[in-house]
Each structure stands twice: as C-alpha cells, then as structure tokens.
Amino acid sequence: MELHDWLRPDWRASGTQAFMTTRQGGVSLNGWHSLNLGRSVGDDPAAVAENRRRVAEAIGATPVFLKQMHGTRVVRLAPSLAVPGLEPEPADASISLDPALACAVMAADCMxxxxxxxxxxxxxHAGWRGLSAGVLDNTVQALCEATGCEPAQVQAWMGPCIGPAAFEVGADVLEAFGAAAVQEDQPHFRYQANAAGQPRWRADLVGLARQRLQSLGLTDIHGGHWCTFSDPERFFSYRFEQTRHQPGGRMAAVIRLT
Known part of the structure; x- marks a missing residue:
C-alpha cells in the first residue's frame, strides 16, 4: 500500500515495522481532510473506519487504539483488547510482544x-502533562520488564509535535517539570511575555522528551524534527485549528513486531 508522505523512523530497529501518518491518504472531507483517525472530533464515523482500515492494511496487523487521557498508564496488548467494537482501553501508552497486534497512539500537537x-x-502519547508525570518512564519500564532487556537496548523515535516557536505555555507547565517560573530563559523554556504583558514561555517539547529518555538510560534516540503547528498542510495541529475555529483530525504513530 502507498504510504503517501507518512513518516518512517530513521532507526536501525530490525524486526519491526513502524510509521507515523500525516493528513494524507484517507477519505475524510472538509477540515478532516483526509486521513483523520480520531473518532471524537466530529468526523463521519464511516470515513474514520475506512481510514483506520487503511492504517491496519499498511501496518499488516491490528492497530490497537487507546482512550488517551493525558496520563501515564501503559497497557500490554492482548487479543482481548483488539475485539471489534470494544471500548478502547483508557491509557496513554502500550507495548506489544505479539506481531499480530500493533501499538497505536494518536496525536495532533502532543508528541x-x-x-x-x-x-x-x-x-x-506524550503531551506535556503525560511527559512531566512519567508516561515515557512507565513505557520504558514496562517494555524492559516484558522483554528482559535493559534501557540502553531500547531505541526511541519522536514523531511530529508542536515546536518551541509555537508552544506558548504558562507557569503551570514549568512547575510540572520542576522548573522555576522566573521571567527569563531556562533549559527547554524560552521566556517571552505575550501581547498583554503576561509572563509566558516557549516550551521545547522535543528537548524535554529527549532529556527524559536520556535520564532513563536510552542512548539511541531519533526523530523530533517536525513542528505540527508550522506545517498544517501536512500535519493535523489542534492549536493551529483552534486559532482558526476549524475542525481538526488526529494522526497516529503505529509500530509492530514483524
């Protein structure tokens, strides 16, 4: 199946197949054009079902989508979680040791x-809430425990997310990462007051995620080169679409064993 302009991890992970979808390659119309994979954004359910079918065909396995909560729960995929029509499991990460079951997380600015x-x-799925609370930590731990490997043996790939030029945050985000909300630049946070003179910072989600992964013992870290907000023709971006009062969709990062 043609993967259009979907992204492929630039790692050397043998025995796996993985990709990240973009807006292209589906059947959705209007603001969801064209490969929206989110069921809760107002799109035609039949179009979403066809789009998900295309992703399943491309990955060659059953992608198991989650009910993402901006939390830290990790589930190990099993056939019981892939039953058609089943309510998605509330979690923000998954692991799989079964080639028939693909891990899938959706995003549209979160990493x-x-x-x-x-x-x-x-x-x-690592937005700032999940990232600061430990979703990557829990995923690496679950994967290492399930496979018996060490963190240094785990490769990671960071997909498209909102970039630091566009990701304006308040003091609550700095505090979540243990940073002091002082009105100056800090590692991964650049100070920039908004038009009303209120203190704001530009957050580097990629830098924060890379720092967290390295602290967990990972050394083989890839990706993180794309800003969803600055390239709305290619990527869905929740913040970009909100500023224009437009509907928006969701992309997915998918991976399986082969």
Missing part, C-alpha cells in the same frame, strides 16, 4: 514516541 526493543515494541 508520539515509538519504542523498539529486542522482542518487543511500544508507543506513548
């Missing part, structure tokens, strides 16, 4: 992170 380890794969 999707894919993991490959000897004998297992994983995927995590």
């Amino acid at each position: 999707p992170v894919l993991f490959a380890a000897p004998g297992g794969v994983g995927a995590a």
Whole structure:
C-alpha cells in the first residue's frame, strides 16, 4: 500500500515495522481532510473506519487504539483488547510482544514516541502533562520488564509535535517539570511575555522528551524534527485549528513486531 508522505523512523530497529501518518491518504472531507483517525472530533464515523482500515492494511496487523487521557498508564496488548467494537482501553501508552497486534497512539500537537526493543515494541502519547508525570518512564519500564532487556537496548523515535516557536505555555507547565517560573530563559523554556504583558514561555517539547529518555538510560534516540503547528498542510495541529475555529483530525504513530 502507498504510504503517501507518512513518516518512517530513521532507526536501525530490525524486526519491526513502524510509521507515523500525516493528513494524507484517507477519505475524510472538509477540515478532516483526509486521513483523520480520531473518532471524537466530529468526523463521519464511516470515513474514520475506512481510514483506520487503511492504517491496519499498511501496518499488516491490528492497530490497537487507546482512550488517551493525558496520563501515564501503559497497557500490554492482548487479543482481548483488539475485539471489534470494544471500548478502547483508557491509557496513554502500550507495548506489544505479539506481531499480530500493533501499538497505536494518536496525536495532533502532543508528541508520539515509538519504542523498539529486542522482542518487543511500544508507543506513548506524550503531551506535556503525560511527559512531566512519567508516561515515557512507565513505557520504558514496562517494555524492559516484558522483554528482559535493559534501557540502553531500547531505541526511541519522536514523531511530529508542536515546536518551541509555537508552544506558548504558562507557569503551570514549568512547575510540572520542576522548573522555576522566573521571567527569563531556562533549559527547554524560552521566556517571552505575550501581547498583554503576561509572563509566558516557549516550551521545547522535543528537548524535554529527549532529556527524559536520556535520564532513563536510552542512548539511541531519533526523530523530533517536525513542528505540527508550522506545517498544517501536512500535519493535523489542534492549536493551529483552534486559532482558526476549524475542525481538526488526529494522526497516529503505529509500530509492530514483524
């Protein structure tokens, strides 16, 4: 199947297949054009079902989508979670040791992170809330425990997310990462007051995620080169679409063992 302009991790993870979708390659119309994979954004359910079918065909396995909560829960995929019509499991990350079940996380500004380890794969949805609370930590731990590997054996790939030029945040985000909300530049936070003179910072989600992954013992870290907000023709971006009062869709990062 043609993968259009979908992204492929630039790692050397043998025995895996992985990609990140973009807006292209589906059947949705209007603001959801064309490969929206989100069921809760107002799109035609039949179009979403066809789009998900195309993703399943491309990955060659059953992608198991989650009910993402901006939390830290990780689930290990099993056939019981892939039953058609089943309510998605409330979690923000999954791991799989079964080639028939693909990990899938959706995003539209938050960071999707894919993991490959000897004998297992994983995927995590890491917005600032989940990232600061430990969703990557929990995913790496679950994957290492399930496969018996060490963190240094795990490869990670960071997909498209909102970039630091566009990701304006308040003091609550700095505090969540243990940073002092002082009105000056800090590692991964650049100070810039808004038009009303209120203190704001530009957050580097990629830098924060890379720092967290390195602290966990990962050394083989890839990706993180794309800003969803600045390229709305290619990527869905929740913040971009909100500023224009437009509907928007969701992309997915998907990975499986082969």
